[in-house]
Amino acid sequence: MTKEVKMTPVSTETRAALAEVMTAFEAFKSANDQRLGEIEKRASADILLEDKVSRIDAALDQQKTALDRLLLDQQRPAVSGTDKLNNPGWQRYVRQGDVAAFQEAKSLNAGTAGEGGYVVPQETEALIDRQLAEASPLRAIASVRSSSAAVFRKPVSRGGAASGWVTETAARPETTSPDLDLLDFPAAELYAMPAATQQLLDDAMVDIDQWLADEIRDVFAAQESAAFISGDGVNKPRGFLSYTCNVEGGQAWGELGYVATGVEGGFAATDPGDALIDLIYAPKNAYRASGRFLMNRRTVSAVRRFKDADGNYLWQPGLSEAGTSTLLGYPVSEAEDMxxxxxxASAIAFGDFRKGYLIIDRQGVEVLRDPFSAKPYVLFYTTKRVAGGVQDFDAIKLLKFSAA
Structure with a gap:
């Protein structure tokens, strides 16, 4: 399969969406500056002005979401004509339930005899993975690998390796061996059951593979996103928020470090952005260089109002068609499951998620066609095995809304 990736010319629609975001942000700054001025003078702002700021903020969220969607569509890889699926056996199985021409069969559940299904062609699996990467926030910023094993094991070094300086002819004494640990990432099964009518399946103009990917995208992405963030690791990936957290500098191996805001359930009343700066400088420079913030849209709405000592807003929308919003100069990713x-609550995370969090896709998306359970609809029991967990505990830091 050949894939051609090109820079797509910026569309008029994208430019218009970017202009709307910038206009909305200017309106938001003007209204919020007025609100802050009233608070300084009278210790409170007019309720109508507060409502105006909130409405502009909500509109800015909507316009930013629309712009992000357009940018995703624009950045999707261009697929050449040779990538079009040409697997008559697969097509006949999905549309008609004919298994005679389908070559590769595989049990969907190794523990249950008689329950069978079929592995989708590689092109269809790649299409599903691409759709998931677009819809799942963590997939877009974490490391993603494929594996054929039920459990992916990764050895990691916890330090301890020694070294030394020697001359050309000096002896090389044996050094201390590194302290190694083995991280296990067990794959868990994720399933969806989209339904179609036989009339839809009989329509030759319908792209069945695109339909299947579209139907399971949102279902899989919603489950994955929740698991990658807060999953407990029981029959699902383990989310980074489920690991033990300790104050930055006091955490042990296997724990994530956090920075406290100093206020229970909120930011400090004065200089609230200082907590964000402390969070940025919690990771080492090697992680900070590729760092980004992760939070939900309600938290974005809160930090969007912060200003520095010079009166500049800490949050800024992307200034180019390919840009993304930033906070203190670092990209911001939104995940509603935060x-x-x-x-x-650890409502904000910061760090290099590509180094910090690992997602494992076990190869082989499997489909069982069921025309009997929900007549007249045909169900497609689709399964995908996914694992996930923290692979580098120094790469991700949390902002905890607590006094200490």
């Missing part, structure tokens, strides 16, 4: 700002 917790809201609350007492002791």
């Amino acid at each position: 917790p809201d700002i609350a007492a002791n």
Whole structure:
């Protein structure tokens, strides 16, 4: 399969969406500056002005979401004509249930005899993976690998390796061996069951592979996103928020470090952005260079109002067609499964997620066609095995809304 990736010319629609975001942000800054001025003078702002700021903020969120969607569509790889699926056996199985011409069969559940299904062609699996990467926030910023094993094991070094300087002819004494640990990432099964009518399946103009990818994209992405962030690791990937957290500098191996805001359930009343700066400088420079923020849209709405000592807003929208919003100069990714700002909640994460979090896709998306359980609809029991967990505990830091 050959894939051609090109820079797509910026569309008029994308330019218009970017202009709307910038206009909305200017309106937001003007209204919020007025609100802050009233608070300084009278210790509170007019309720109508507060409502105006909130409405502009909500509109800015909507316009930013629309722009992000357009940018995703624009950046999708161009697929050449040779990539079009030409697997008559697969097509006949999906459309008609004919298994005679389908070559590769595989049990969907190794523990249950008689329950069978079929592995989708590689082109269809790649299309599903591409759709998931677009819809799942963590897939877009974490490391993603494929594996054929039920459990992916990764050895990691916890340090301890020694070295030394020697001359050309000096002896090389044996050094201390590194302290190694083995991380296990067990694959868990994720399933969806989209339904179609036989009339839809009989329509030759319908792209069945695109239909299947579209139907399971949102279902899989919603489940994955929640698991990658807060999953407990039981029959699902383990989310980074499920690991033990300790105050930055006091964490042990296997724990994530956090920075406290100093206020229970919120930011400090004065200089609230200082907590964000502390969070940025919690990781080492090697991780900070590719760092980004991760939070939900309600938290974005809160930090969008912060200003520095010179009166500049800490949050800025992308200034180019290919850009993304930034906070203190670092990209911001939104994930609705991140917790809201609350007492002791870790509502903001920062770091190099590509080094910090690992997602494992077990090869082989499997489909079982079921025309009997929900007549007159045909169900497609689709399964995908996914694992996930933290691979580098120094790469991700959390902002905890607590006094200490």
